[in-house]
Amino acid sequence: MxxxxxxxxxxxxxxxxxxxxxxxxxxxxxxxxxxxxxxxxxxxxxxxxxxxxxxxSSEFAVDVTENWQSEYLQFFLFILGTVWLLQRGSPESKEIDEAGPESDKEQRVGQYARADSPHWARTRDWRQTVYSRSLGLLMGGLFLLSWFAQAVAGSAAYNEQRLRQLQRPMGWGEYVLGADFWSRSLQNWQSELLAVASMAIFSVYLRQRGSPESKPVGTPHGATGVES
CATH class of the missing domain: 1.20.5 (Single alpha-helices involved in coiled-coils or other helix-helix interfaces)
Known part of the structure; x- marks a missing residue:
């Protein structure tokens, strides 16, 4: 190499x-x-x-997409939630007095951008607005796309099972409002939300040496927004 x-x-x-x-x-x-x-x-x-x-097959597609959409939902909610929501002592949180989108100076955009800042961060029009929210927009968009794909594939897979059992197929709208679709979605959502909440609170008191997801080992439990 x-x-x-x-x-x-x-x-x-x-x-x-x-x-x-x-x-x-x-x-x-x-x-x-x-x-x-x-x-x-x-x-x-x-x-x-x-x-x-x-x-x-739709069977494979729905198994894949139902997991993808829950992962992108987790990141979308975490990215947006950490703008305003805080957890004292967690490296996953901003410092307690820094809730909100922060000032242009703190974000280094517009007149406060540096020479090596991304080009759209140096603009003062709609491009800066979009780029300032591009990560959340991407994660939200991927969530919606994968959730829609799950709905389409899930409907086809569910109807295949019904036909094998000599039952009438369901329309897409009927399936999306039905128990199978929401059971598949919610069983993944609850696990992802539990994982985020666990990481936020456990990182207050526990450490992983060398990981940016953990505070330095000797940092006090109450230190917030501190990474290795």
Whole structure:
């Protein structure tokens, strides 16, 4: 590996490591889900399908998208919530007297931008407004897209099950208002919200040496917004 490639891997190690872990987990889910789906088909007296057909099925799509939408919802709510909501002693929170979007000077935008600031941060028009909220907008948009994809794939998968049981299929609107869609959504939402709340409060009293998600080991419990 050349020095340039080693530097690229070092500089992007967090994204590359979690990206690879994601692909491995998705691959594992595909094989395990394929086996489970064929078990269900066999129980209904139907012929099994191949892996490629399963990957193109609504059953696989809904299993993937229902997890994606809950993750993006978690980040969207956390990004927006931490603008105004505080937790004394947590590195996940801003300092207690800093609630709100902060001043232009603190955010280094417009006339307070530096020479190396992003271009849209140096503007004084709609581009600065959009860029100032771009992370939240992206996470919110990805949540809505993946939630919509879950609704479409979930409706198709649910109707396939109903047809195998000789029941009438449901319309998309009927499915979205039904128990299956909301059960899939809410069981993921509650786990993500619990994880965020746990991280916020546990980081007040517990430490992980060397992690930016933790305060330095010797920092007092009451220190807020302090990272390693």
């Amino acid at each position: 050349t020095a340039k490639r080693r530097r690229f891997v070092r500089d992007n190690g967090l994204t590359l490591a979690f990206g690879m872990a994601f692909l491995l987990a998705l691959t594992g889910q595909a094989f395990a889900g394929h086996a489970e789906f064929n078990n269900e088909l066999a129980a209904d007296g139907l012929a099994p399908i191949g892996l490629a057909a399963y990957l193109a």
